[in-house]
Amino acid sequence: MAAELLSDVDIRNAKAKAKPHTLRDGNGVFLLVHPNGSKYFQLRATINGKSKLIQLGVYGVMTLSEAREAARTKKSQISKGFDPVVQKKIDKATSKLAAEATFETVYTNWLSEKHISPSYHKKIVATIKGNVLPQLGSIPIKDINAPLIKAVLKVMEARGSVTLAKKTKAWIKEIIDYSTSEGLRAGDNPATVVKISTPHEKEAYPSLKSRSDAGEFTRKLIEYGGRVETILGIQLLMLTGVRPSELRLAEWSEFKLDEAVWEIPKERMKMRKSHVVMLSRQAVVLLKQLKDFTGYQSYVLPDLIGNRPISNATFNMALKRVWTKYNIVSHGFRHFFSTQANESRLFHKDVIESALAHGDENKIRGIYNLAEYRTERSKLAQWWADELDSMRDGAKVLPIKAA
Numbered sequence: 001m002a003a004e005l006l007s008d009v010d011i012r013n014a015k016a017k018a019k020p021h022t023l024r025d026g027n028g029v030f031l032l033v034h035p036n037g038s039k040y041f042q043l044r045a046t047i048n049g050k051s052k053l054i055q056l057g058v059y060g061v062m063t064l065s066e067a068r069e070a071a072r073t074k075k076s077q078i079s080k081g082f083d084p085v086v087q088k089k090i091d092k093a094t095s096k097l098a099a100e101a102t103f104e105t106v107y108t109n110w111l112s113e114k115h116i117s118p119s120y121h122k123k124i125v126a127t128i129k130g131n132v133l134p135q136l137g138s139i140p141i142k143d144i145n146a147p148l149i150k151a152v153l154k155v156m157e158a159r160g161s162v163t164l165a166k167k168t169k170a171w172i173k174e175i176i177d178y179s180t181s182e183g184l185r186a187g188d189n190p191a192t193v194v195k196i197s198t199p200h201e202k203e204a205y206p207s208l209k210s211r212s213d214a215g216e217f218t219r220k221l222i223e224y225g226g227r228v229e230t231i232l233g234i235q236l237l238m239l240t241g242v243r244p245s246e247l248r249l250a251e252w253s254e255f256k257l258d259e260a261v262w263e264i265p266k267e268r269m270k271m272r273k274s275h276v277v278m279l280s281r282q283a284v285v286l287l288k289q290l291k292d293f294t295g296y297q298s299y300v301l302p303d304l305i306g307n308r309p310i311s312n313a314t315f316n317m318a319l320k321r322v323w324t325k326y327n328i329v330s331h332g333f334r335h336f337f338s339t340q341a342n343e344s345r346l347f348h349k350d351v352i353e354s355a356l357a358h359g360d361e362n363k364i365r366g367i368y369n370l371a372e373y374r375t376e377r378s379k380l381a382q383w384w385a386d387e388l389d390s391m392r393d394g395a396k397v398l399p400i401k402a403a
Helices: 008-013 064-079 084-100 103-112 118-136 146-158 162-181 211-223 228-240 244-248 281-294 312-322 332-344 349-355 361-367 370-393
Strands: 021-026 029-033 039-047 050-058 261-264 275-278
Touching: 021 064, 029 064, 039 064, 050 064, 103 118, 103 162, 118 146, 118 162, 146 162, 211 228, 211 312, 211 370, 228 244, 228 281, 228 312, 228 332, 228 370, 244 312, 275 370, 281 370, 332 349, 332 370, 349 370
Parallel strands: none
Antiparallel strands: 021 029, 029 039, 039 050, 261 275
């Protein structure tokens, strides 16, 4: 190790000259003295075969001993392949980007990289533009904090849009996570600590409240005198847990009844990923019955004219007529299935989420191999179909035989 030549007295006494000049300390450390008298510590080091000058600090703010320690740290980093000069340029550029990156610009980039259906895209745009951008749009993403987010969501809560406020919070959280991954901010995501109070939240999708209600509804549905295709469609919604739109727009070409599989193409899925629905024995029987009525059409559930799928209103109107005093919508069957499946504790929660097209199928396949994954999904589908049968049969009155 080369001797350290400078002392603090030498630095204090160093006089300015007409041109910048340096005083060598040793171990690659220099003191640069400018004509105006300012003094800077520098380190000259070889990085990737090239000699580079690294700025350590300003004398007066940094002492000589601190400069030497900083130089040792830099040289240790260099020995491990780190380039402080390049990193300084990166930090400067990142800092500039972060200063210019407003919530709106980050939101725009985030949205452009999401692979979602046009309808879901439209919903996000309408919600963010109408509720978030007026308050947060021009603020640098690095300065977004919990009170700012809370203020936006409180306005939505106050007008009764509680469910939408929850979705908005989730989108804001995703946007901030995206900014962190892009190096535009650091630290925890402030959206995670924002709470949405829901003392009088209206149920988004009214669903069946209990197993006994499900049994009574199923029996009423069997007795309902409506169109056969509509009745079979509602039964399939209950059995599969799919979104109403996924069943309404289904085509016969998507089904492999001999394999008990229904593959919904990504174009019709909310998250723009194809989804496989495992069919129970009961679902296959219903589909075969339905095929006798609509198999000559491309749509599984065509309207009365025959060239279009039935509307969601068809399902909901039928549900009102099946049980006039009960409030339920077609989307609510998913919630009932999810609740019952999770409360059973018979299946991994990720398998249930995957069945609902909520989960990441790649994640599930990391837990199970493909064969086990399909088996678990099939077990879940068959368990649920059997449970619905049990609920339906639960209040059957057995005839009393005369003595």
